[in-house]
Amino acid sequence: MAQRMDSSSNRLDDAARAGWLYYVAGNTQEEIASKLGISRQSAQRLVSLSVSEGLIKVRLDHPIGRCMDLASRLKSRFALDLVEVVPSDPSSDSTTIGVAEATATEIERWLKRPDPIVMAIGTGRTLKAAVEQLTPMDCPHHKVVSLTGNIAPDGSAAYYNVIFNMADTVKARSFPMPLPVIASSARERELLHAQPMIRRTLALAAQADVTFVGIGDIGPDAPLHVDGFITDAELKELQKAGAIGEICGWSFDADGKLIEGLTNDRVASATIPSREHALVVAIAMGNRKLPGIKAVLNRRLVNGLITDERTAEGLLKLL
Amino acid sequence: MAQRMDSSSNRLDDAARAGWLYYVAGNTQEEIASKLGISRQSAQRLVSLSVSEGLIKVRLDHPIGRCMDLASRLKSRFALDLVEVVPSDPSSDSTTIGVAEATATEIERWLKRPDPIVMAIGTGRTLKAAVEQLTPMDCPHHKVVSLTGNIAPDGSAAYYNVIFNMADTVKARSFPMPLPVIASSARERELLHAQPMIRRTLALAAQADVTFVGIGDIGPDAPLHVDGFITDAELKELQKAGAIGEICGWSFDADGKLIEGLTNDRVASATIPSREHALVVAIAMGNRKLPGIKAVLNRRLVNGLITDERTAEGLLKLL
DNA sequence: ATAAATGTTGAGTATTTGCTCACACACGGG
DNA sequence: CCCGTGTGTGAGCAAATACTCAACATTTAT
Structure with a gap:
């Protein structure tokens, strides 16, 4: 039988x-x-x-499901600790929609902590949009420190410096940098950085628990140039030297390596905090920024990324 | 903003x-x-x-997943309490493969119970195959009662009567029916059923906790005819009267209604236990039996079904 | 403007689940 | 035939999860 x-x-x-x-x-x-x-x-x-045995397959029928899938792939692909991928709005070419809200949420998550933290903040349109999304809170126990100078070339306050907005909204102690973004010479930068107050601020930035920075592109519409921090000639030189992106004014090439010389000799911003000791989150989306984001991730300059679905796909497709 | x-x-x-x-x-x-x-x-x-909110979808990547899906649809469609759908083997046209094992498993599940139960058993090829799959056990506390007579028209033991096999294998107390399946007349049936021993067995069958029956078709190869219980002429009459299936010899039409008169006046089997008080499981698969199964389910003659994937699909597709 | 209705939250608690361990049983080699 | 070896099993326990309840916030209707 x-x-x-x-x-x-x-x-x-x-x-x-x-x-x-x-x-x-x-x-x-x-x-x-x-x-x-x-x-x-x-x-x-x-x-x-x-x-x-893999008999059971679960899947998430929600736009965000795809995002989280992309996020987890980015996370392992680039050894990141934090990745947020927000849904892309196909009908919008904004470079802040979604990521601004997500960044605000992430910032708030940190500010909600009862134990005092030091948060470093870069500059740029994306971060400004994010800070505008912040809900008013009361965080006198936290410190927010700017990584970049807040003086525009014409002497006015740099429009996209966000430290004041942020400090206002969340009532945290703020540490701006009363500096130009890019000094007129390497020598001037040394002098400025030697000032006791600036030194303290720079030191504070170096020990930030969490850092949020934007990534700028070095294309024809490079924010550094559009906002008047660098001249047409300087932009061209940077491009010729292989620069494809910048963080807080620090230009880097396709490998994420800082460009030697040129404007980088005069950038007055704090150096980007080390990802060894803290969470350093880059916020960026859009095709124009793709090579820059790629370089940053490959070089492991950051260990956090907030971007959108489309950009995440692009990053993963570019090998 | x-x-x-x-x-x-x-x-x-x-x-x-x-x-x-x-x-x-x-x-x-x-x-x-x-x-x-x-x-x-x-x-x-x-x-x-x-x-x-239905955001999470789980699915089972295993042939059996489809089976259980079919089973649950059959269950609600026909108000069944037990449905087992086994995978179909596309390369086999056996009418017992799979369901035999599944039926054996289900029978064993009942026999494993420590509290004494009464199990009623029909007859047929399918059930025989199922009983042959039973693992030897020791169940002296259970009672197994046959619903049908075990005497073939020629006086020999009916081949597809399974009560003896079963009792042997599981060491349960068995209650066969020393009767022909179909008496020679209504009057003879009355006399046989009036015998005290038969009455007790019939009474026991009526209070079965669980019942397993096969479903036979009334086509050209009707088991009732092939096994010699009914003549060619009787088969034709049944067909003309609209019979399309039978359980324990009781013929019914496409609505599951018992045929009036004809062989049904002489069927010596116990009536099928009521699904009101117990679990009554039909075991059947194959296209030939499809109309019969359909009728039985529609009429709510049973509250359990063991079949295969293909048949289950057929049942659901037929309305 | 007030009250009712609705929804959200955290705390506490009961239920459910995952894990470790020791044991039993079958299989196959010496 | 006996003895590893390895697989499966149940008990007990720790962790994780689901549920209930009361308080509070928010919205809706009068």
Whole structure:
């Protein structure tokens, strides 16, 4: 007489059945056990087996599901600690929509902590949009320090410096940098950085617990140039030297390596805090920034990224 | 300035995120809580929301998954309490493969119970195959009662009567019916049923806790005819009267209604136990039996069904 | 403007689940 | 035939999860 089919396939069948009863039918493992005439533990093992054997597939039917999938791939691909991928709005070419809100949420998450932290903030349109999304809070125990100078070339306050807005909204102690973004000479930068107050601010920035920076591109519409921090000639020189992006004014090439000389000799911003000791989050989206983001990630300059779906896809596709 | 997007979509987003972290990334709810900066309870609610909102879809990548899906549809469609759908072997046209094993499993499940039960058993090829799959056990506390006579027209033991095989294998107390399947006349049936021993057996069958019956077709190869219980002429008459299937010899039409007169006046089998008080499981598969199964289910003659994938599909497709 | 209705939250608690361990049983080699 | 070896099993326990409740916030209706 035909013997029972071999037990291994039987076991997988049982596992499938148990998994189905558990995940699809919503049975408890004890119910499954009694239905299958086995002990609860065995039911548990079967359910667990159905998962480990890959019989059970869960998927998330929500736009955000895709985002989180991309996020987790970026995370492992670039050894990141924090990745937020927000849904892309196909009908918008804004470079802040979504990421601004997400960044605000992430900033608030840090500011909600009861223990005092030091948060460093870069500059740029994206960060400004993010800070505008912040909910007013009361965080006198936190310190917010700017990584970049807040003086525009014409002597006015740099429009995209966000430290004041931020400090206002969240009532934290703020540490702006009363400096130009790019000094007129390397010598001037040394002098400025030698001032005790600036030194203290720079030191504070260096020990930030968390840092948020934007990434600028060095294309024809480079923000550094559009905002008047660098001249047409300086932009061209940077491009010729291979610069494809900048963070807080520090230009880097396609490998994420800082350009030697040129404007980098005069950038008055604090150096980007080390990702070794803290969370350094880059916020950037859009095709124009793609090569810059790629370079930053490859070079491991940051360990956090907030971007959108489309950009995330681009990053992963570019190998 | 644009306000935060309305909270309902935000909430669903969070739910999706939580659901993703929970089901896809395998985080614990406490981890999710800390990552999202909310309380553990809120994380639990979000996860639960993601499920109840249908954001999370689980599916089973195993042949049996389809079976259980079919089973659950049959269950609700025909108000059944037990449905087993086994995978179909496309390369086999056996009418017992799979269902035999499944039936054996189900029978064993009942026999494993420590409290004494009464199990009624019909007859037929399918049940015979099922009983042959039974694992030897020791169940002296249970009673197994046959629903049909075990005497073939030529006076020999009916081949497909399974009560003896079964009792042997599981060591249960057995109650066969020393009767022909179909008496020679209505009057003879009355006399036979009036015998005290038969009456007791019939009474026992009527109070069975669980019943397993096969379904026979009334086509050209009707088992009743092939096995010699009815003549060619009787088969034709039944067909003309609209019979399309039989259980334990009781013929019924496409609505599941018993044929009046003809062989049904002489069927010596016990009446099929009522599904009101017990589990009555029909075991049947194959296209030939499809109309019969359909009729039985529509008429609610049984509250259990063991069949295969293909047949289950057929049943659901036929309206 | 007030009250009712609705929804959200955290705390506490009961239930459910995952894990470890010791043991039993079958299989295959010496 | 006996003895590893390895697989499966159940008990017990720790962790994780689901549920209930009361308080509070927010919206809606009068």
